[in-house]
Amino acid sequence: MSVKTLKINGIDVAVEAGTSILHAAQETGIRIPTLCHLEGVSDVSACRLCLVEIKGSDRLFPSCITEVSEGMEVFTHTEQLQENRKMLVELLFAEGNHVCAVCVANGNCELQDVAIEVGMDHTRFNYQFPQRDVDLSHPQFGIDHNRCILCTRCVRVCAEIEGAHVWDVAFRGENAKIISGLNQPWGDVEACTSCGKCVEACPTGTIFRKGSTTGEKERDRTKVEFLSLAREKHQWTR
């Protein structure tokens, strides 16, 4: 096992080769905001919140998919990066219909947490007020597309861990949408095992358990992490 040494925000860090900058920073006690990264599934670097600066390059690097290298000097919270993150969160809030006051995830929402973390108090951009629908055809769960930020965690958790691949992304650009099955109502998709991993993985209140009301969605992220990492950690009992 080879070890790489690098500096993150001036702090010397030694981590295993192949570790992502995001994980290396976590080990150092530095939290880099992210909305699309989920432990145990592949990374897509789509939210662009985890971008960091690396000395010697004028490009920004997504820390979730960039591996550490020897002698690397990483900066995670420069003024420019903070401003970028704030604008990105503002863009997300302007894009969907995010009304915290009536959302099941209020108080337990990663989008909300990141907004607070980056210091966003309003959005300077135009609210788009898109026409999006709510699918309540599944007996146990519901999906409210108004709250979706297209992080695709549900897609990955369903395809990579459950192996059912119920979710996917359809259409493009501003019309991109998470779909179940072949763009069918969720309840009609026979591949769905009703495991609820997508509910646990969703960072916002988009996918929820039926019957929960404002602020009642609580996530047990340890469950998803157990399911995704138990094989590596040999925690399966049989």
Added chain:
Amino acid sequence: MGINASKYWTLPLKGINLGVQNTGLIEVPMGTTIRQIVEQMGGGASNQGKIKAVQTGGPSGGCIPENAFDTAIDYDSLKALGTMMGSGGMIVIDEETNMVDMARFYMEFCRDETCGKCVPCRTGTVQLYQILNKIINGEATQADLTKLKQLSYLVKATSLCGLGQGAPNPILSTLRYFEDEYLSLLK
């Protein structure tokens, strides 16, 4: 030099007056100046008009103002001017064309072409297009122009692929050379 010839073609911009008399596909050696292409091969301005700029590199490229037409074309010189070789396309723009309108045309293209995977490109192109619309409709203020610049830099710096990274180029380059056209449209 590995490549000593590159293809260029001049073509009319959709809905905007034709800039030069001759259009079509031409092939010129690297190092030819823009003025040679526009005036000798293109035959100069059509309709008694005056040429004010050329747009190179397609929707992700940028414009070059008339006072820089003596630049010899190669990859580095175009980059220094804030544009690029890109697809090799060259669009000649005459004085009747509004540069803000042209930037909007390209932004509309990028808004339609974005795949939607990453946040800055998916939502940023939509917002940029709307701000440009607001400017053209005469409803924008200085604050909108500031927002346009901030968002252009964000989309360029944080997008995942070349489409998003290049999408704000027409705005940034028209702002660089023709900011007065933006300012004259503000409230």
